[in-house]
Amino acid sequence: MRLAATSLGWRAGSRAIVRDVALEVASGEVFGLIGPNGSGKSTLLRLLGGLLPHACGEVRLDGQPLSALSRREIARRIALVEQQADTAEALTVRDAVELGRTPWLSMLAPFGAADAAIVTECLSAVDMLHLEDSAWSTLSGGERQRVHIARALAQRPRLLLLDEPTNHLDIHHQLALLRLVNRLDVTVVVALHDLNQAMSCDRLGVMEGGRLVACGPPAEVLTPDRLASIFRVGATPLRDPADDAMLFRFHCLEA
Amino acid sequence: MTGAAVSGAFLESLVRRGLPGVAVLAAAILAGVVIGETPLPFSTAVAVLANHLWEAGHAVDPVDAGIIWHYRMPRTLVAAACGAGLALSGVVLQSLVRNALADPYLLGVSAGASTGAVAVTIMGLGGGLIGISAGAFGGATLAFLLVAALARAAGGGPVQLVLAGIAGSQLFNALTSFFIAKSANAEQARGIMFWLLGNLSGVRWPDVSLALPALAVGFVVCLWFVRAMDAFSFGAESAASLGVPVRRVQVVLIGVATLMTATMVSLVGSIGFVGLVIPHAMRFVVGPRHARLIPAVALAGAVFLIAADVASRLLIPGQVVPIGVVTALVGAPGFALILVRNRRRA
Ligand SMILES: Nc1ncnc2c1ncn2[C@@H]1O[C@H](COP(=O)(O)OP(=O)(O)OP(=O)(O)O)[C@@H](O)[C@H]1O
Numbered sequence: 001m002r003l004a005a006t007s008l009g010w011r012a013g014s015r016a017i018v019r020d021v022a023l024e025v026a027s028g029e030v031f032g033l034i035g036p037n038g039s040g041k042s043t044l045l046r047l048l049g050g051l052l053p054h055a056c057g058e059v060r061l062d063g064q065p066l067s068a069l070s071r072r073e074i075a076r077r078i079a080l081v082e083q084q085a086d087t088a089e090a091l092t093v094r095d096a097v098e099l100g101r102t103p104w105l106s107m108l109a110p111f112g113a114a115d116a117a118i119v120t121e122c123l124s125a126v127d128m129l130h131l132e133d134s135a136w137s138t139l140s141g142g143e144r145q146r147v148h149i150a151r152a153l154a155q156r157p158r159l160l161l162l163d164e165p166t167n168h169l170d171i172h173h174q175l176a177l178l179r180l181v182n183r184l185d186v187t188v189v190v191a192l193h194d195l196n197q198a199m200s201c202d203r204l205g206v207m208e209g210g211r212l213v214a215c216g217p218p219a220e221v222l223t224p225d226r227l228a229s230i231f232r233v234g235a236t237p238l239r240d241p242a243d244d245a246m247l248f249r250f251h252c253l254e255a
Numbered sequence: 256m257t258g259a260a261v262s263g264a265f266l267e268s269l270v271r272r273g274l275p276g277v278a279v280l281a282a283a284i285l286a287g288v289v290i291g292e293t294p295l296p297f298s299t300a301v302a303v304l305a306n307h308l309w310e311a312g313h314a315v316d317p318v319d320a321g322i323i324w325h326y327r328m329p330r331t332l333v334a335a336a337c338g339a340g341l342a343l344s345g346v347v348l349q350s351l352v353r354n355a356l357a358d359p360y361l362l363g364v365s366a367g368a369s370t371g372a373v374a375v376t377i378m379g380l381g382g383g384l385i386g387i388s389a390g391a392f393g394g395a396t397l398a399f400l401l402v403a404a405l406a407r408a409a410g411g412g413p414v415q416l417v418l419a420g421i422a423g424s425q426l427f428n429a430l431t432s433f434f435i436a437k438s439a440n441a442e443q444a445r446g447i448m449f450w451l452l453g454n455l456s457g458v459r460w461p462d463v464s465l466a467l468p469a470l471a472v473g474f475v476v477c478l479w480f481v482r483a484m485d486a487f488s489f490g491a492e493s494a495a496s497l498g499v500p501v502r503r504v505q506v507v508l509i510g511v512a513t514l515m516t517a518t519m520v521s522l523v524g525s526i527g528f529v530g531l532v533i534p535h536a537m538r539f540v541v542g543p544r545h546a547r548l549i550p551a552v553a554l555a556g557a558v559f560l561i562a563a564d565v566a567s568r569l570l571i572p573g574q575v576v577p578i579g580v581v582t583a584l585v586g587a588p589g590f591a592l593i594l595v596r597n598r599r600r601a
């Protein structure tokens with residue numbers, strides 16, 4: 001699904017949190033959003049999902065404006081994994097993932113065997129099937145994050161918005177998730193802090209102070225100058241002798 | 256799966272789960288009718304009901320028949336409707352504001368309904384059952400909006416909501432007292448004070464014809480939105496991203512919760528703790544998913560309030576304890592338990 005956003009903006013009171021962002025993501029592309037804390041990545045993701053009131057600008061999916069779709073129609077196309085979402089309800093892991101089927105169900109189309117199969121498949125995609133009967137409150141941070149991702153997958157979206165999906169995961173599950181995301185036949189916009197992980201995206205967008213200040217293939221976007229000015233780190237590019245991939249070693253500039 | 260197979264399985268599960276519920280409810284209503292200061296045998300009660308429902312023509316003592324049909328039957332039905340309605344209101348509020356302590360009584364909705372009902376009664380604005388209920392609905396809506404706005408302005412946390420509820424309850428209780436002091440004569444005042452504590456002794460058939468429709472509307476709307484309420488588990492924004500039209504669902508569901516609370520308060524006064532304790536107990540039994548929780552809560556609320564009404568008639572021989580006192584005697588310890596359990600989880 002092709003995503004196009006024009007002059008997106010959102011303000012909290014008088015403060016502009018996201019300003020004049022224009023963005024195009026091709027169908028099937030994995031687009032990474034990077035930027036320092038508070039630069040507006042999460043806000044931009046929520047804007048792309050049509051979740052913020054009083055937003056400026058327009059988001060189009062395959063040419064269709066988001067504002068012309070109902071919430072339910074949007075939820076059948078876009079799934080969002082938030083940075084932090086918690087519950088006090090005594091839900092099980094499977095309950096939480098079943099919520100992902102909500103936009104597809106109605107009085108006349110109740111939860112059925114096909115839905116149960118999708119839930120099972122999504123649980124195993126994030127390696128949580130063995131914990132399906134566990135209570136939400138007993139899960140570790142990374143396990144919760146994987147359940148959120150499974151729930152988003154259960155929505156069967158064509159655009160997946162992921163807000164720092166790897167930040168609680170162990171290294172195995174980080175790599176497994178990034179591989180899963182790259183393999184899925186959906187368009188992905190993912191906010192990331194690990195710039196080496198960001199290298200595996202098709203394209204990157206750099207946020208700073210609510211603006212999208214750069215956009216392009218990772219190797220072009222992540223220049224030493226930009227890393228110094230926006231992320232305030234020095235970076236030494238290295239090559240992995242195994243596959244000649246480029247990666248960074250970071251060091252403090254102030255020190 | 257074909258549509259016919261789906262609806263067939265749906266009907267089957269409805270019957271399998273619904274029938275035992277209906278049986279329990281019928282047994283509770285029958286018990287509510289036969290137990291009392293003058294105990295009456297089951298056979299008499301069944302005979303009277305059969306006479307009225309399908310003109311069976313059994314011979315029954317007319318005094319017994321009068322007690323059963325004109326007093327105990329409407330009273331028990333209204334108790335059941337109130338219990339179910341207040342418990343459902345509790346579930347709705349807890350789900351939408353994501354707060355285990357949300358309940359029409361604690362959030363000041365009941366107090367607002369009382370104020371509205373008393374204002375209409377005393378000032379003689381429109382009078383009549385419908386007028387009083389409309390006044391209660393207005394007061395309840397106003398109270399909820401005030402409390403919600405205050406909680407939001409105070410930062411929107413769970414503690415802020417409960418504190419705002421206390422402020423709202425105090426304000427509306429004070430307003431009620433003010434109206435009574437200003438306009439009611441001593442006799443009226445006594446009657447109103449007794450009604451405020453929750454009182455079913457004045458209930459007759461016209462009350463039933465208000466309570467049951469209000470409950471029916473609320474129950475059907477709740478059933479319609481079970482998935483939406485589930486989707487609120489991870490917050491309103493998460494519900495929106497799952498395709499729930501958040502604003503509309505909030506308005507409709509809080510609207511019916513307020514409608515049920517206001518109707519019940521206008522009929523029997525303000526009865527506390529049902530909306531808090533019943534949903535929590537039922538989450539233990541059937542789990543947090545609303546498709547099962549909503550019917551379970553409606554049934555348990557109805558049975559609980561019938562039992563409370565029976566207890567209120569028997570507790571002190573020759574005297575009726577206000578039903579609100581009975582529910583508070585059971586509910587306050589239940590509330591304490593919920594507080595302690597919540598602390599352990601946090
Ligand atoms: N509802 C809001 N009201 C006021 N300020 C807000 C609101 N939402 C976000 N902000 C502010 O907007 C800025 C951007 O927030 P956002 O969460 O988008 O940043 P981010 O890039 O995702 O940061 P992080 O890397 O820490 O996740 C922050 O300074 C935040 O304080």
Ligand SMILES: [Mg+2]
Nearest residue numbers: 041042083163
């Ligand atoms: Mg963020």
